[in-house]
Amino acid sequence: MMMKRKQQLINPKFEAGDLVYIPQDVCLWAPMHAPVDTSKTSKPTTAVVIEESSRFVLLFIHGRRMATKKKHVYPYTEESRNEGN
Secondary structure (H helix, E strand, O other): OOOOOOOOOOOOOOOOOOEEEEOOOOEEEEOOOOOOEEEEOOOOEEEEEEEEOOOEEEEEEOOEEEEEEHHHOEEOOHHHHHHOO
């Protein structure tokens, strides 16, 4: 699906291995499954970046490889840690 072709990003936002913050109610999908396996975050959570494309980020979250739109993913900071409390 979205991650088959490597794209050269001029200014990537994330690198593989970055810890990121994902707010509540963000749509996630498993890019390699047919039919498409989707879910939404039920509460703010964290994930690890696997790969980034121009509009999407492939993440390791809750023990699975899931993708989401890049606009819903934020660098993990101390402030984002406190938002989940």
